[in-house]
Amino acid sequence: MENIGIPGKYGLENYGIKNAGKIYWNAQPAILIAEALKRGEGVLSPEGAIMASTGAHTGRSPKDKFIVDNGTEEEKGIDWTSVNVKISPENYEKIYQKMLGYVQGKDLFVADLEAGADETYRLPIRVITEYAWSNLFANNLFLRPDLSKRPDQIPGFTVICVPGLEAIKGEDGTNSGTFIIVNFLKKIVLIGGSAYAGEIKKSIFSVMNFILPMKGVMTMHCSANVGKDGDTALFFGLSGTGKTTLSSDPERLLIGDDEHGWSDTGIFNFEGGCYAKMIKLSQEHEPLIWNAVHRFSAVLENCVYDEINHEIDFDDDSITENTRGAYPINFIDGIVPEGHAGHPKNVFMLTADASGVLPPISRLTQEQAMYYFMSGYTSKLAGTETGITEPQPSFSTCFGQPFLPLHPSVYAEMLGKKIAEHDSKVWLLNTGWSGGPYGVGSRFKLPYTRAFVRAALTGAFDAVEFEKEPFFGLEIPTSCPGVPSEVLNPRDTWADKAAYDEAAKKLAAAFVKNFAKYEARTSKAIIDAGPKA
Numbered sequence: 392m393e394n395i396g397i398p399g400k401y402g403l404e405n406y407g408i409k410n411a412g413k414i415y416w417n418a419q420p421a422i423l424i425a426e427a428l429k430r431g432e433g434v435l436s437p438e439g440a441i442m443a444s445t446g447a448h449t450g451r452s453p454k455d456k457f458i459v460d461n462g463t464e465e466e467k468g469i470d471w472t473s474v475n476v477k478i479s480p481e482n483y484e485k486i487y488q489k490m491l492g493y494v495q496g497k498d499l500f501v502a503d504l505e506a507g508a509d510e511t512y513r514l515p516i517r518v519i520t521e522y523a524w525s526n527l528f529a530n531n532l533f534l535r536p537d538l539s540k541r542p543d544q545i546p547g548f549t550v551i552c553v554p555g556l557e558a559i560k561g562e563d564g565t566n567s568g569t570f571i572i573v574n575f576l577k578k579i580v581l582i583g584g585s586a587y588a589g590e591i592k593k594s595i596f597s598v599m600n601f602i603l604p605m606k607g608v609m610t611m612h613c614s615a616n617v618g619k620d621g622d623t624a625l626f627f628g629l630s631g632t633g634k635t636t637l638s639s640d641p642e643r644l645l646i647g648d649d650e651h652g653w654s655d656t657g658i659f660n661f662e663g664g665c666y667a668k669m670i671k672l673s674q675e676h677e678p679l680i681w682n683a684v685h686r687f688s689a690v691l692e693n694c695v696y697d698e699i700n701h702e703i704d705f706d707d708d709s710i711t712e713n714t715r716g717a718y719p720i721n722f723i724d725g726i727v728p729e730g731h732a733g734h735p736k737n738v739f740m741l742t743a744d745a746s747g748v749l750p751p752i753s754r755l756t757q758e759q760a761m762y763y764f765m766s767g768y769t770s771k772l773a774g775t776e777t778g779i780t781e782p783q784p785s786f787s788t789c790f791g792q793p794f795l796p797l798h799p800s801v802y803a804e805m806l807g808k809k810i811a812e813h814d815s816k817v818w819l820l821n822t823g824w825s826g827g828p829y830g831v832g833s834r835f836k837l838p839y840t841r842a843f844v845r846a847a848l849t850g851a852f853d854a855v856e857f858e859k860e861p862f863f864g865l866e867i868p869t870s871c872p873g874v875p876s877e878v879l880n881p882r883d884t885w886a887d888k889a890a891y892d893e894a895a896k897k898l899a900a901a902f903v904k905n906f907a908k909y910e911a912r913t914s915k916a917i918i919d920a921g922p923k924a
Contacts, residue, residue: 439687482564508730612791628741
């Protein structure tokens with residue numbers, strides 16, 4: 392094996408990797424881009440972003456994710472469900488040996504990075520990839536320690552991503568040729584059969600969701616920013632609900648756009664970059680993100696571009712609606728460089744309601760906050776997972792169920808305690824449809840959504856009257872600066888009021904049915920805070 396750069400003292404032989412080709416150690420972005428172009432992995436945008444295609448997988452593949460059941464004491468806390476699926480150590484080892492054979496003679500790219508801006512809870516990670524652009528993605532997304540310190544770093548967890556290697560369905564204990572396997576005992580994530588870079592990012596998030604709650608840290612699928620007066624805000628939400636867009640506010644400093652911890656001292660980011668949806672990206676409405684992806688070394692996934700001049704059409708979803716951009720967080724003007732801030736004054740729970748039923752913003756009691764957090768309602772948007780071609784109703788507990796190895800109650804109880812301790816205001820924010828369901832109504836205008844957030848952050852709602860709607864018991868403001876009052880109550884936006892009532896009853900019943908699985912471990916006060924079927 393030929394080393395390019397300074398090899399880590401914890402060498403690849405510790406993984407059993409031998410006889411590989413060139414090993415690129417902690418290569419600079421320019422080197423990774425040059426290698427990606429030379430290998431035909433992508434093309435450059437006019438501004439120098441690498442544009443890559445992820446092939447068949449343009450989103451996560453949740454049915455191909457596994458956790459190795461090693462039978463350790465630590466793993467007894469894992470919530471073994473259809474989300475956290477077991478794979479045997481024997482099958483893991485079988486696939487691992489295939490990986491060792493697969494990388495023989497192949498060039499590999501190694502990045503020694505970190506997860507967790509708070510030094511007390513920081514996890515050293517290593518990302519080993521088959522593709523140069525995948526390594527650039529990891530370099531953009533995670534925390535980047537000083538290059539001089541990286542050769543001495545001992546990885547706390549390692550991701551090995553080899554998209555060209557496929558498992559044999561059934562024989563290897565997998566559901567297809569694709570696999571994302573987390574081994575908490577070996578401290579390795581093994582990815583094959585998928586080039587979608589989000590698998591790398593979310594695997595480390597799953598690891599943090601396993602490790603940190605045991606240390607008393609609430610782990611969260613949310614974005615976070617802070618105002619000039621030091622007021623921190625959190626934005627919970629699944630992919631496509633607007634976490635990245637709403638937290639990238641020119642008037643506030645960005646802490647992070649997707650993954651955070653809430654410790655006894657405040658909020659801290661897990662990452663050193665952002666992974667934003669690109670579909671319909673607008674320079675007018677999202678200038679910070681627009682500028683970030685129009686820079687050298689940003690990564691663009693599955694974006695459609697002109698073959699001659701490489702100009703990007705952000706409105707084109709012919710490959711997937713889940714087009715993505717990955718860039719270092721310092722590409723955003725106005726960030727918190729240290730990646731952490733104080734306890735949040737406001738918490739927003741985002742949903743993209745395709746039924747057109749939920750209000751654009753509503754104020755939640757503490758019990759309602761816990762109910763809607765545990766419900767994690769939204770509509771799955773096209774492209775965020777394999778096989779999803781149009782919005783579908785979805786409940787993902789704690790707004791991040793696919794990434795939660797422990798029982799949902801662990802995270803919910805921690806959040807409830809934090810909200811109570813720090814008197815955080817909680818809001819349910821619907822960034823979905825109004826005036827009817829998807830296909831009939833229209834999606835809320837982004838300027839309106841920003842106005843709702845601004846009113847909550849500035850305390851403008853403190854002097855406003857609220858009315859309670861009958862189906863969910865949600866408190867809706869009767870006015871909001873910069874927003875027409877007729878859009879605040881969703882029933883008023885529907886031409887057919889009877890159709891709205893039926894849609895609201897149907898969604899309320901779906902909430903009740905979904906929440907039934909939590910009732911045995913949930914207080915009556917929280918259950919009663921939900922809608923009534």
